[in-house]
Amino acid sequence: MKIEMQHIVKSFGSNHVLKDVSLSIQGGEICALLGENGAGKSTLMNILGGVIQKDSGQILMDGQEVIFESPSESLDAGIAFIHQELNLVNDLPIYENMFLGRELKTKRGNLDLKRMYQKTVEIFEKMNVDLDPRRMVRDLDASYKQIVEICRAMMMNASMIIMDEPTTSLTDTEIERVFQMMETLKEHHVGIIFISHKLNEVMKICDKYFVLRDGILVSEGKVSEVTTKELASYMVGFDVRTESLRREKEPDDMGEEVLRVENLTDAEHFRDIHFTLHAGEILGVTGLLGDGRSELFQAIFGARPIQSGKIYLHGKEMNSKSTYEAIKAGIAYLPRNRKENAILKDMSIFENASITTWPMFAKRGTIDTSKHQQIFKEQRDKLQIKMREWTDSITSLSGGNQQKVVLSKWLATNPRVLILDNPTQGVDVGAKEDIYDIIIQLAEEENIAVIVLSSEAQEVIRVCDRALVMYHGVIQGEVRGNDMNENMIMHLATGGELKIKRREYQS
């Protein structure tokens, strides 16, 4: 089995996502598909998986052209796509999940549970999986769920399996288990396309690599012939595309300490977190998906419980159990995923901008509308929010202006620590620049300590004075000055340092 994708081109409107990409994969090979967010990896794989259609180009299987108009056509041809969100039903046993959508039936039309069970046992034996098919999927850990999906693909005679960041939410032992499964697949001459950000995993398990950047295949070759540093530099490119907005100030010249975090732990999401933050400083926190940074800062904001550790605000230990207490203490948190976490779709622009401060200015429970109007007017002018009427629905605004409204409700609380989680998510380029300017202005003129959580290394480099890089819930390293570049950040975010330590241990 050999799959060739030739001269694939795909645009969404004016956004050219794939510009003439060609690659080929053999059965029995594990190929890494690498690239930053937005490089075009998912688009390319969605085309191969029949989820979306290419604009031009060809897909060849063993030299014959194939066209996939839907995921099931692609699956029938032997290409299985295992998505990050697994396609399993928690409340059914494994063997019924194996036949989801193509259940085996008896002559009378009932489910043939017995035959489904037997077939599952057979495939598990073939794949060396030691798992009781009668167990409920709910009780399986994430790695076994992956394995069940892989076995399901094998049962449908898949000869090529696409795995989209399968290890993101797995622990180390679970990752081992999935890797063993991948080795077994290789023995059965199945090809694997492994989409991942974690370069040390790529080095460990993959044979070949492809690197996409801005819709172009910039590098390919054998994994044994490259280093993780080289791969990281292929992913980000050598050219720094935009100038840094950083100020001349050295991180050590900052104002007094505002926030200090010691030993903060919530076993599931983050462990043993230490850092300090000074007035007027802009601290970046970055890492890959699932690094636990959002959970960490939500905990500091009082929106999640903390198992152990201490938080000091202005040198005094803080014990906020609710978000309102945190707000009163001077902490503000602009969440990621604006639509789910920040937008009150049934309320007006004005109400969305003032909800945080209603209790602060209320007189006997009645909202002081004129006070809020005065504050919002200031914020609107400062943040240059473009809108028609205050009473219009928040959903009538563009993403960038919605984000500014959300930001304005936090500035209204007069925060000393402003936590911004993915502040430029879903915001157009112009508004993005506005938000960067605002961040720097807040730190510079109002001496607010700002924390910017972002998965884009570029963003962190441009606006932050220094950055913490997280990996699997721990702070992997701190970068500042010349060390704060994309290569170094990517190196740390993919568990770079950890790998060096392991090597030392082994040798």
Added chain:
Amino acid sequence: MIPSPSPTPPVKQKRTFIEGLKHRWSNDPLFSVLIALIIMVILQTLTLGFDYGSFGEWLQAWTNNWINILRNNAGVGIVALGMTFVIMTGGIDLSVGSTLVITGAFAMYLLDTGASGILGGLGITGVPAIMITIVLVMAFGILLGGLIGVTITKGLVPPFIATLGAMMIFRSVTQHFTQGYNTTVPTEFLQLSSFKIGNLMIMPIIYWAIIAAILYYVSKRTVFGRQIIAVGSNERAAKLSGVNVNKVKLRVYALMGLLVSIAAIIQVSRIGSMDFSNAGRGMEMDAIAAAVVGGTHMLGGRGFILGTVYGMLIIAVMNNLLNLFGVPPFLREAFKGLIVIVAVLLQRKSEQG
């Protein structure tokens, strides 16, 4: 900082009367409800007929009919106002009918002029007894609602289940403890409902109007009222904006309990007794129907106190109409069901248009 460009003022178009109506139809969610109410009232007025000796006589008959409608619906109307808040948070309260009988029973035991009257036994009678009864019954209502609220917020029991359970418990307990028991309520207590203002028996209507006015203000202007909408609109965003979501929900259910206890006081003082096995049955559905007809979204985030008053009136006037038309009683529920569905259909239409 560059001053922001002043937003372009929306172009004020001159609208014809019809265009103005169309604009309100699609922009004011209560407009269609109000139109429906007006149509119902016109129909009702026509059905009542003009077969009277003089205009004065006609007005007398019309007013009496209206006072009857309003007085009969004051209790459930008050409950519907609380239900609106509950639904606005994204919840529901099925227990109101049972809370009505348990608080009603409590009121009657406190007041009973017979041997087992609690306050009478303590030697408290007359106006003080009535005052104490009102306070204690309302406190009891708040307590019951608060218990339901704690079950929902701290126990994480879905509102449907928590209030379904409470519905069964409250009625069953009441029925058990009131078996074969006749209480007599002092006549002074009946004055709460039957006191006449200028020859009109409108006290329950006044209670309803006052409560509606207060809750209208609460929903529009207070932190509590707006936080209710925020919680129903996006609970997570509300929490991340510093809203104490559990406190808001707890207070909403406690308020519901308070309003039901007020409805119970009105009912006991109006009739002088209560049928513990039948009173309040179906009350939750009538309250939900009124809220929904008035534009409240079952999923939360949107609701109108004024809309619920309109909704209640629409249902009440329709009942009256069916009565005037002589529609058999068993068929009336079907019309009620129909009007709820039609109301929501119309609202969906005007939202899309």
